Amino acid sequence: MIKILIVTTFEIKGGSFRSLTTLVDGLKDTIDFKVNVLTQKIRNKHLGFFGIDSYLSIFSIIKNIVSFKPDVIITQLNISFPTIIISKIMKVPVINIVRGTSEFCPKYVDIIEYGKICSGLNNRKQCFKCINKWRSLRVLIGNKRKGWEYSLPSAISNILYKIRYFICKFNLNLLKKASVNLVASNLMKKNITNRIQSNVKIVNITPINKRLIDTFTLISCADGTVVGKEKRLIFVMPTDDASYKGLDFVLKLIRFIPKDYHIFIIGGYIPSYKLSWDATKLWIMGYIHSNKLLNTFYYESTITLVPTFSTEAFGRTVLESLVNRTPVISSPQCGINEFLKDDFLQVVPLKLDLWIKKIEDMIKNPPTITNDDISKIYEQFSLEKNKQDFIKIIKKVK
Structure with a gap:
């Protein structure tokens, strides 16, 4: 019997939720597997802006690993980062499902121009230039009202996004510690493999029933x-x-x-x-x-x-x-x-x-x-x- 602990962010909507729910149902039907699911329930909107409120669940993750004693951990979304750290310390193999680029882009949206996406997190100079441009680009695509780019909230968000650059860089480096990182497409693979090369695999992570x-x-x-x-x-x-x-x-x-x-x-x-x-x-x-x-x-x-x-x-x-x-x-x-x-x-x-x-x-x-x-x-x-x-x-x- 192989014990599998699935660690994910608590969501009840969106493609990530439906895909993981379908996967969990499939694994539970497998005779050789025993599956337990842990969801992140503690949220903090201030830490959440930086994408680090998932670290509030560290003790819950440790508790579940100690009590359930999983042979393998499957994780996704923001909570995957503390999960990777803990699994490495406790020597449990971890499969990380990478669902998108928001954890690796300081401004969450990897747009560098109207209709053009970023090739991935490269260097601080390039990212800071992109963050500065984002103030006016948000108005251009309709995300903010005209004139917002000159406001105080715009200036504050610029500073916070630049702080988040270092968190995103840390997130990317953490992917190297996972046993394997699963992505759904070459488009996603190209976005993260400019920083990590060896443990990224394209797999069907979006199953349909x-x-x-x-x-x-x-x-x-x-x-x-x-x-x-x-x-x-x-x-x-x-x-x-x-x-x-x-x-x-x-x-x-x-x-x-x-x-x-x-x-x-x-x-x-x-x-x-x-x-x-x-x-x-x-x-x-x-x-x-x-x-x-x-x-x-x-x-x-x-x-x-x-x-x-x-x-x-x-x-x-x-x-x-x-x-x-x-x-x-x-x-x-x-x-x-x-x-x-x-x-x-x-x-x-x-x-x-x-x-x-x-x-x-x-x-x-x-x-x-x-x-x-x-x-x-x-x-x-x-x-x-x-x-x-x-x-x-x-x-x-x-």
Whole structure:
């Protein structure tokens, strides 16, 4: 019997949460494994700004290791850093799942120019220059109001981001101490391997359950014709501050979509000043915690929009949309783009006119997603494949 301790940040929304939940369910079904899950429950907003409130859970991690006596630890998100330190001291192999770049970018969002992402944490001079530029760039992408770049909060945030540079550098160096770091795509791998080289592996860390595939297959024709489609575009944002996910881009885009179409925005909070214009074609749904309801919204929509500005390590939204038979328009910053080269996933640079044209083209000539297409997608990202990959890695590091 192999004992596995999973240490993660407490979340009930977003792709990281759904991916890990699916993985945990798969590992628990494995006869040879005994799985225990520890979630970070202690939060501090001041320490959280620097991404170090996870260190408040150190004693809880130690207590669980002592009592459970795991053979292997699997960890992800901010709490992975204290977990790596403790596992190294207590000589327990640790598998670290790297979900994104926010832990390694001082300003959390690895944008260096409009529509251009950073290649990774390089040196202090380059990062400080990027931080200074971020004050005006935040206004340009719509994250802050005009004039914010000259305000006192802007100056304070600049100082705090520069302090955080040293924390991010420390985080990157900690990755070298993990037994293995798992990433979802080459895009994510390139971002961190300019500092660490040897222990980074691309693995399916975003599994989908077959129950998701079976939900709508029976009410769709074998040739990919879909019944029940609405004149609707859908945009899913997992966090409140979603400008880096393309929220402000979508709010600009909505003014140019066909008159009889509207956009569903699911999740997150939108400040009222961003909605001062006529938003009759915008439907704000709030968070959807029901997977069944979220899948229904995907299925009924015509196109899913994924205009992310920063590095999207994978892009679970793309995957969930496609298996629900809804094509996707994505920015080049999504890691999943390298795995799917079909017409139902269109990769378009973040320029408003290009997205307007692509939306019009896709509405006029909607790509079909057949049962065979869905089967191929599932083969690549199935829970079964994910589980087998993890079993091999667990046995190798044990």
